[in-house]
Amino acid sequence: MDSKELEFTKMVEAYKQTIYKVCYFYSKDTDEVNDLFQEVLINLWKGFDSFRGDSNIKTWIWRVSLNTCNTQERKKKSNVSTIPLTMDIDLYNDTDVKSKQIQMLYNRINRLEMFDRAIILLWLENMSYQDIADVMGLTVANVTTRLFRIKEQLKSMTNN
Numbered sequence: 001m002d003s004k005e006l007e008f009t010k011m012v013e014a015y016k017q018t019i020y021k022v023c024y025f026y027s028k029d030t031d032e033v034n035d036l037f038q039e040v041l042i043n044l045w046k047g048f049d050s051f052r053g054d055s056n057i058k059t060w061i062w063r064v065s066l067n068t069c070n071t072q073e074r075k076k077k078s079n080v081s082t083i084p085l086t087m088d089i090d091l092y093n094d095t096d097v098k099s100k101q102i103q104m105l106y107n108r109i110n111r112l113e114m115f116d117r118a119i120i121l122l123w124l125e126n127m128s129y130q131d132i133a134d135v136m137g138l139t140v141a142n143v144t145t146r147l148f149r150i151k152e153q154l155k156s157m158t159n160n
Contacts, residue, residue: 008048012041015061018125022065025109025121026073040068055134062127062135066118073114108157116150123147 001009012019023036043064051060109117115136122132129143136143 004048008045011048011057011061012044015058018058018061019065021125022062022069022121025106025117026069028110036069036072039072040065043068056131059131059134062122066135070114070118105154108154111157112150112153116146116153119143119146120150120154 019037019040020033023033023040026036027033044061047060047064051057109120112120119132119136122135127135129140129147132138132143132147133140138146
């Protein structure tokens with residue numbers, strides 16, 4: 001393995017949970033999440049050489065992950081048929097109280113518009129408003145306003 005591959009592997013290892021979180025926000029289907037994860041890795045690899053370090057690597061990974069998932073979501077809406085592959089892993093079958101609460105929150109978040117989902121996901125990751133603004137291409141003031149509205153919208157939702 002050359003140094004570029006080793007560096008990329010270390011980066012993926014360090015941020016794979018972040019990538020999975022983004023993918024999980026776009027699908028509850030295990031196969032689809034794994035497909036999204038692979039697409040994100042492909043796009044990260046394609047852009048790895050051109051990443052100049054102007055921004056934080058975590059911010060770059062978030063942006064690539066969100067853009068990839070958004071693109072795949074748009075493609076999915078164009079009714080491209082797929083054949084699901086089977087895997088013996090279930091990331092979403094936790095039954096403890098905390099997991100159920102998190103699932104209820106994710107269910108509410110998934111009813112938001114795609115852009116708002118991305119913003120709240122970044123906020124839930126304890127990213128600063130400035131980092132969220134950088135990832136989403138917004139101003140900090142816009143992030144503040146949007147987060148307030150999103151939180152109010154989530155509070156008013158029922159768990160249906």
